[in-house]
Amino acid sequence: MARVLIVGGFLAVVFWVFSIVDCAVQPATRHRGVRKGAWVAIVVLIPVIGGILWFSIGRRRKDDSDTRPYAPDDDAEFLRGINRKEQDARIRELEEELAKLDEDGDHPDPRS
Structure with a gap:
């Protein structure tokens, strides 16, 4: 003991x-x-x-x-790699496509 x-x-x-x-x-x-x-x-x-x-x-x-996960906008290296003008142009294109779809009324049925 x-x-x-x-x-x-x-x-x-x-x-x-x-x-x-x-x-x-x-x-x-x-x-x-x-x-x-x-x-x-x-x-x-x-x-x-x-x-x-x-x-x-x-x-x-x-x-x-x-290895802490973080959002891409918290990553300085990611932000430096973004070409802001290209991103803005792509967003405008997508918005135009969405507007055309709204005008045409070609909405897929989300329930199907």
């Missing part, structure tokens, strides 16, 4: 130190919720539970910010 407590205590200390080091060396952009200093304080002051909190909710994974 004593050996289990000693090994468990040793593992808790190793996890605690690893959590402190991991939290301290991560850039501030990889911390969620509160600031980096607050996370370090949480991990130091609440040994095992602070480390569990850090790894479960505080630490942002690298792929969290890299």
Whole structure:
């Protein structure tokens, strides 16, 4: 029984130190919720539970910010690649086609 407590205590200390080091060396952009200093304080002051909190909710994974889905109009590279004049001309063409269809009355029955 004593050996289990000693090994468990040793593992808790190793996890605690690893959590402190991991939290301290991560850039501030990889911390969620509160600031980096607050996370370090949480991990130091609440040994095992602070480390569990850090790894479960505080630490942002690298792929969290890299693969976040966003709308095309939020992507600067996409916006640079758009030729605005061509897009406006295509929209005008489509609007004209829709207007002709409205005039002709050739609307397909949406229920069929």
